[in-house]
Amino acid sequence: MMKSITLFFTLIFLGACSSYNIPDSPLFSSEQQWVIMPFYNYSGTPLAAEQAEEILGSVLAGAGVHTTMYQVSNLNSLDSILEPSLKLNSAIKWLDIQKADYIITGSISEWRYKSGLDAEPSVGITLKVKNAATNKVLWQATGARSGWGRENLAHTGMNVLNQLVAGLRLE
DSSP: OHHHHHHHHHHHHHHTTEEEEOOOOOEEOTTSOEEEOOOEEOSSSTTHHHHHHHHHHHHHHHTTOOEEEOOOOSOOHHHHHHOHHHHHHHHHHHHHTSOOSEEEEEEEEEEEEOSSSSOOEEEEEEEEEEETTTOOEEEEEEEEEEOOTTOOHHHHHHHHHHHHHHTSEEO
16 A cells, blocks of 8 residues: 555656647658758757757657758858857758658757756757648647756756657657
């Protein structure tokens, strides 16, 4: 009985640390061409979007989806950090000459360590899968999670992205 009560409260406590909105997904083919485009970084952390994009590529590869990452030409990294629209415009020009079926983009609302003694990592991410031909959003999901003290920020981001990608129905 005591184990059941402990397990119940542990699950409630753990559930309070994360929140997800993952609607039903249409069936996507993992064999088609998937392109990861720049994420919007609404967090206060520089390069959070780039970190999440890289982790997403690995998470999708683990799910059997081969992706191509956008390429930014003629920009140094400082330009793309200071003026994100330059990076996006360059990536859109690159996308125009690519063969793509699905575009994955998204936004980072939070990517930081919270203040305080334990400095828990906190991540908030939205993913969108778009039809490359029409630019129509086919699926969108959001997740947020606070990790434990001493947990790595990238690990927390990977957990959120794993949960979101698990919501994709892939064939």
